[in-house]
Amino acid sequence: MNSLKQDVSRIQELTAAAFHQTGGLAALAGSGQTDAVKLQRMLEQTMERFDQTTLELRRLCEKHSPGAGGYGSRPAAPRMEVDGYVERFGYSWLHIQLNTLLPHCRYQTPEWLSDTIRRLLDEYESGGSTLPHFNTAMLVIDEHCGIDGRHIFDQDNKGWKAVSNAIKGRLIPDDDQHTLSLALLSRKSELNVCHITLLDQSDAADFFAMHSGDYVRSDFYSGTWE
16 A cells, blocks of 8 residues: 555656646746747657656556456446557558557657557557567558648657657567668548558558558558458
8 A cells, every 4th residue: 555655646746747847838828939949848848747647657557456357346447449459451561540640749759659559569469469570661650630630740840759669679670770661641631540550661562552542541541442
């Protein structure tokens, strides 16, 4: 119980620090200043604070969770697919759908995104499925979003590095330029989702041929075209 108390105290400390960080944002907003660089940096610092709190809370839940059937043998709460899912399609390609867009990260790589992808992969394996491993691979990140859903359009300001960080050493040996090729794509859509596909580099031509032919179809990533 002392361990739980200490962990909860740690969460309170992180939450307080995150709340304090929002005070700086509020002060900047109230000052009427329009320094875009300063605003971007403060936003990412605030995001980092909340990321730390989320990751700590995830670890606390795993550490202290009684598991299914706990709390008077009541059934576990129904799963909410707020993060996304993993599937295999095509020539044993791996597809990860994130039900959100890549976060902005001009200054920092979002650790919560790497953690979320790792957890989705863990869940996929725990269901009895096998993850592929590629000696050389292509990573295709395809964002579907509307203009209102995205405010930063420069690819170099998006947190795509969190994806390669999450899969190196597990799905690929490394994420260096000779092992992993990268393609950043986007299309306008009413839904804000991010499709991540990992495939063998030798399959790149087949993937883009199929992707180009079915680009306007929403079922490309569902595998119904096979």
